Amino acid sequence: MLVLTRKKNQSITIGDDIEITILAVDGEQVKIGIAAPRELEIHRKEVYLAIQEENSQAAANVSVAGLQDYLKGL
Numbered sequence: 001m002l003v004l005t006r007k008k009n010q011s012i013t014i015g016d017d018i019e020i021t022i023l024a025v026d027g028e029q030v031k032i033g034i035a036a037p038r039e040l041e042i043h044r045k046e047v048y049l050a051i052q053e054e055n056s057q058a059a060a061n062v063s064v065a066g067l068q069d070y071l072k073g074l
Helices: 045-060 064-072
Strands: 011-014 018-026 029-035
């Protein structure tokens, strides 16, 4: 893990397309701004993990017969 120290209004870049800027620091909270291409999904980690869990559960509930029925309807 790369650890960087930044102050308010300072940024870091990731590749050519992503810039992360520190907008405010208030106690233990840091407000950040992310400039990235619109097609790139950005989530808080807890939201990302919840999406992954939902996707895993949905995939586990798919049966071959159900998938065949779905494909017949297309």
